[in-house]
Amino acid sequence: MAAEEVNFLDLECLLKIGPDMVLEKLGSAINASFFDASNIAGSLKQKGLIDFTANYPGPNGIVITDAGKNLINEANAKSTEPFDNLDSEIIAQLSGGKRLPNELATALNLRPKDLAMRLYKLTKQEYVSSLLRNGTVELMLTEKGFLQAKSTAPAQQAQQMQQQNAAQTKATVQGEAKQVQEMAQELQSLPKAHKNSTVIQIAVVAVLLIILLLVLFYKHII
Secondary structure: OOHOOHHHHHHHHHHHHOOOEEEHHHHHHHHOOOHHHHHHHHHHHHHOOOEEEEEEEEOOEEOHHHHHHHHHHHHHHOOOOOOOOHHHHHHHHOOOOOOHHHHHHHHHHHOHHHHHHHHHHHHOOOOOOEEEEEOOOEEEEEHHHHHHHHHHHHHHHHHHHHHHHHHHHHHHHHHHHHHHHHHHHHHOOOHHHHHHHHHHHHHHHHHHHHHHHHHHHHHHHH
C-alpha cells in the first residue's frame, strides 16, 4: 500500500468498522448505499486496510488488517499534537467555502494521507465535524473552528500585506538601481568634453537615489 493513497474517507470508514462487522451492513454504518459501500470496501481492501470473505449469499465478515490498525494508531497519536499553522490554514480554507477533502488537498497541495491525519486531529480537537454520506465525506467548521478562523484572519491579512509591501519595495529598488546603471553606461559613451557636467548630474541623481532607498528601507522596517 502506498502511504500517499490513503485519504480521509478511508480513515473515516475504517473507524466505523467494529469487531463483528459484516460486509452487508457496512452501508448502514457509513450512511451509504450498498453499491457505494461495496466500492469503498473494495478500495479499502486494495489499499490493504481491511480484508473480508467472499461467501455467497453471505454474510461476509470484515476484519481490519495490521496496516489498517497502524493507520488508526498513527491518527490517534497525531490527534493530540498542538494546533499549528497548517491546522490554521485548513480551517481558513474551510471557512472560505471548501467542504470536501479533495478540494482541500488541491488548494493546499498536500498529500491525501497527511491531510487525513490533520482532519482527524481537527475533528478530535472539535474544530471540525465530518459527515459520511453517499460514499463521500463532507466537512464543516464547529463553533470552536469558526471562532478560531475569525481570530486568525486579521493576522493572516497583516502578513499578506507585509509580504506585498516587501515585494513592492524590492521592485522599486531594483528599478532605481537599473536606471542608475543605464545612466552610468550612457556616461561612458559620451565624448570627454561632456563628461564633466554629466558626472555632476549623475552624482546628484545618485545622492537622491540613496535618500530614496533610505526612505523606502525605513518604511519597510517599521
